[in-house]
Amino acid sequence: MRSQALRGLLLIVSCASFGGAWAVPARAYAHKVKESVAPPRGWVKHNPAPDHNIVLRIGLPQPNFSTLEKHLYEVSDPDHERYGAHLSKEEVEKLVAPHQESVDLVNEWLETHGIQENDLIRSPAKDWVTLRIPIRLAEKMLDTTYHVWKHTASGDAMVRTTSYSLPSHLHDHIEVVQPTTMFGRFKRSASTISWPEDSETTASLQNLPPIVDTVSGTKVDASCNSTITITCLQQLYNAVGFVPSSEGNSVGITGYLEEFANIQDLQSFYADQRPDALNSSFEFFSVKGLLTHHLPVGGLNDQTLSEAGAEAGLDVQFAFGLSHPIPATFYSTAGRPPFIPDVGTPTDTNEPYTDWLDFILSQSNPPLSISTSYGDDEQTVPESFARRACAGFAQLGARGVSLMFSSGDGGVGDNDPDPATQQCFTNDGRNVTRFLPSFPASCPYVTTVGGTTNIPEVAVSRFFSGGGFSDYFPRPDYQKKAVGDYLAALPKGTYEGLFNPNGRAFPDVAAQSDRFRIFLSGRPVLIGGTSASSPAFAGIVALLNDVRLANNQRPLGFLNPLLYSKGVSGFNDITIGHNSGCGTLGFNATAGWDPVTGLGTPNFGKLKELVIS
Numbered sequence: 001m002r003s004q005a006l007r008g009l010l011l012i013v014s015c016a017s018f019g020g021a022w023a024v025p026a027r028a029y030a031h032k033v034k035e036s037v038a039p040p041r042g043w044v045k046h047n048p049a050p051d052h053n054i055v056l057r058i059g060l061p062q063p064n065f066s067t068l069e070k071h072l073y074e075v076s077d078p079d080h081e082r083y084g085a086h087l088s089k090e091e092v093e094k095l096v097a098p099h100q101e102s103v104d105l106v107n108e109w110l111e112t113h114g115i116q117e118n119d120l121i122r123s124p125a126k127d128w129v130t131l132r133i134p135i136r137l138a139e140k141m142l143d144t145t146y147h148v149w150k151h152t153a154s155g156d157a158m159v160r161t162t163s164y165s166l167p168s169h170l171h172d173h174i175e176v177v178q179p180t181t182m183f184g185r186f187k188r189s190a191s192t193i194s195w196p197e198d199s200e201t202t203a204s205l206q207n208l209p210p211i212v213d214t215v216s217g218t219k220v221d222a223s224c225n226s227t228i229t230i231t232c233l234q235q236l237y238n239a240v241g242f243v244p245s246s247e248g249n250s251v252g253i254t255g256y257l258e259e260f261a262n263i264q265d266l267q268s269f270y271a272d273q274r275p276d277a278l279n280s281s282f283e284f285f286s287v288k289g290l291l292t293h294h295l296p297v298g299g300l301n302d303q304t305l306s307e308a309g310a311e312a313g314l315d316v317q318f319a320f321g322l323s324h325p326i327p328a329t330f331y332s333t334a335g336r337p338p339f340i341p342d343v344g345t346p347t348d349t350n351e352p353y354t355d356w357l358d359f360i361l362s363q364s365n366p367p368l369s370i371s372t373s374y375g376d377d378e379q380t381v382p383e384s385f386a387r388r389a390c391a392g393f394a395q396l397g398a399r400g401v402s403l404m405f406s407s408g409d410g411g412v413g414d415n416d417p418d419p420a421t422q423q424c425f426t427n428d429g430r431n432v433t434r435f436l437p438s439f440p441a442s443c444p445y446v447t448t449v450g451g452t453t454n455i456p457e458v459a460v461s462r463f464f465s466g467g468g469f470s471d472y473f474p475r476p477d478y479q480k481k482a483v484g485d486y487l488a489a490l491p492k493g494t495y496e497g498l499f500n501p502n503g504r505a506f507p508d509v510a511a512q513s514d515r516f517r518i519f520l521s522g523r524p525v526l527i528g529g530t531s532a533s534s535p536a537f538a539g540i541v542a543l544l545n546d547v548r549l550a551n552n553q554r555p556l557g558f559l560n561p562l563l564y565s566k567g568v569s570g571f572n573d574i575t576i577g578h579n580s581g582c583g584t585l586g587f588n589a590t591a592g593w594d595p596v597t598g599l600g601t602p603n604f605g606k607l608k609e610l611v612i613s
């Protein structure tokens with residue numbers, strides 16, 4: 001599938017003249033504005049976009065998505081008779097396929113602009129059409145003018161517009177066209193790195209008597225209160241001595257922003273913390289972003305030690321260290337800003353989740369537990385696009401994949417962990433103060449992981465565990481009771497107008513997130529962020545899948561309906577701490593679910609009984 005798609009793209013690239021597309025008169029349909037956004041905060045409009053090619057992604061409606069969602073909830077609900085009856089790739093594709101009428105009308109429109117079937121790449125379900133065209137043609141098709149926009153603080157540049165139009169008869173047949181109005185700045189969630197004393201080895205830290213954790217009741221090495229290792233997590237989360245043994249299990253990590261996971265660092269980490277995993281590695285996939293550069297370049301895997309990515313190293317070392325010997329995969333997806341206008345071949349892209357989704361949805365056996373430690377401020381991802389990316393995650397859930405995302409490191413604010421530079425204003429032209437939820441953390445079809453620290457565990461406060469309420473997605477049924485209870489206990493009027501009390505609330509769960517000892521560029525470092533908690537939780541989920549598979553049961557798939565029902569008793573409730581942001585103290589960790597640490601941190605020993613009962 002994939003290689004076919006890439007051949008298609010190469011074909012377009014080599015077809016430089018584009019068949020004299022401009023000579024074909026477009027049929028005269030009146031254009032009507034499809035989407036319009038206020039000029040985004042922090043971005044300044046520069047020159048009109050120079051001539052270059054742009055890769056447009058057109059999303060056709062998925063009229064049966066509500067049926068897919070119904071299936072997703074049924075097969076993920078442990079009390080439903082269909083629990084575990086996951087859908088096949090083909091069944092899912094049928095449920096997200098557009099109406100033939102939409103396909104035909106979009107084809108007709110593309111043809112009037114000289115674009116033929118073999119110029120297109122279609123997703124397997126035909127719900128996405130991707131094409132590479134000169135920007136002047138895109139401007140004509142969308143009745144818009146693209147500009148170079150610069151992000152003042154970072155200097156990043158992108159080619160975008162604040163409004164685009166479509167012929168009015170296509171409004172019901174095209175849901176979204178990007179890149180147009182998307183000003184997201186995709187960020188990793190590993191915020192804090194520090195360098196431990198050279199003399200501080202894991203062994204020397206373990207010479208103190210153990211701590212008995214008052215929350216979980218487990219015995220933990222004293223060193224774990226200052227440095228987190230694989231052993232610490234096994235002790236704290238009650239997984240000591242568990243050895244995965246089933247067939248058919250798998251775990252995956254996604255990497256973006258040109259990061260790769262260094263194998264030599266992984267071996268140093270294993271030698272330090274997981275000697276029985278020495279010499280084991282992971283499968284590497286370079287995901288070639290269709291929306292990216294002038295040629296389809298893949299994600300990086302340069303194994304130069306000094307170039308290793310901290311985020312990728314953290315994710316891989318802890319997720320795979322916890323779940324060894326479950327087969328592991330690392331995906332490096334290319335594609336992101338900046339657009340470099342001075343260079344002849346500018347880069348220009350959307351956020352790349354959809355590139356990864358194209359790839360992973362085309363695989364027949366995606367990993368069963370996958371963690372991603374990246375996110376955007378929800379408001380910088382246009383709602384129409386966020387919905388489609390979220391719908392992509394639902395498709396994976398329906399097929400039996402558990403998806404973990406970090407909740408962000410900026411508390412209730414944007415993803416900036418520094419309160420001094422945090423910006424908490426709406427992007428909608430009103431410029432009012434508001435808490436800023438993260439996406440995909442706010443997608444109801446994923447499991448969002450917040451952060452804790454110390455023993456006994458409290459909500460992390462060196463940076464703050466991202467948490468809050470989506471402005472896009474309504475609250476799903478599975479969390480109505482838990483979140484309702486939390487809100488009912490909030491004093492009336494608390495933070496009124498700063499958050500959407502009817503939104504999808506997150507995080508769902510939490511895990512340790514600070515002072516993780518990893519190996520980076522050949523030396524040990526301590527690193528923190530909800531970037532650490534998400535792969536740690538994904539590692540535990542991989543172990544739980546092992547328990548299910550060994551018991552001849554289906555993998556867990558989309559976790560939340562289970563976690564919020566009979567899963568609750570398998571979590572250590574975190575009740576201390578809060579998640580400051582936007583000049584406030586944020587929300588409090590409380591008894592029961594809260595928008596700081598969710599349901600709490602996992603007790604594997606309890607969960608492994610619950611998931612097979």
Ligand SMILES: *[C@@H]1O[C@H](CO)[C@@H](O)[C@H](O)[C@H]1NC(C)=O
Nearest residue numbers: 063064065067093094095096
């Ligand atoms: C999609 O929904 C329509 C009705 O809304 C139904 O007739 C059709 O069978 C559904 N298709 C699939 C593949 O479930």
Ligand SMILES: *[C@@H]1O[C@H](CO)[C@@H](O)[C@H](O)[C@H]1NC(C)=O
Nearest residue numbers: 211212213225226454455456
């Ligand atoms: C762990 O460290 C925290 C913060 O320094 C401290 O408050 C707590 O008492 C320590 N826990 C134990 C068991 O010593």
Ligand SMILES: *[C@@H]1O[C@H](CO)[C@@H](O)[C@H](O)[C@H]1NC(C)=O
Nearest residue numbers: 270274275276277278279280
């Ligand atoms: C890893 O490989 C080395 C060299 O081949 C070998 O000596 C060592 O026993 C291996 N370790 C494990 C845990 O397999």
Ligand SMILES: *[C@@H]1O[C@H](CO)[C@@H](O)[C@H](O)[C@H]1NC(C)=O
Nearest residue numbers: 040041042425430431432433
């Ligand atoms: C939004 O409001 C804040 C605070 O009043 C102000 O500092 C900022 O410049 C405003 N931004 C825009 C784009 O108007």
Ligand SMILES: *[C@@H]1O[C@H](CO)[C@@H](O)[C@H](O)[C@H]1NC(C)=O
Nearest residue numbers: 490491494578585586587588
């Ligand atoms: C958090 O707890 C503190 C101390 O009990 C209280 O003063 C504050 O109002 C609480 N904040 C919220 C948002 O619940």
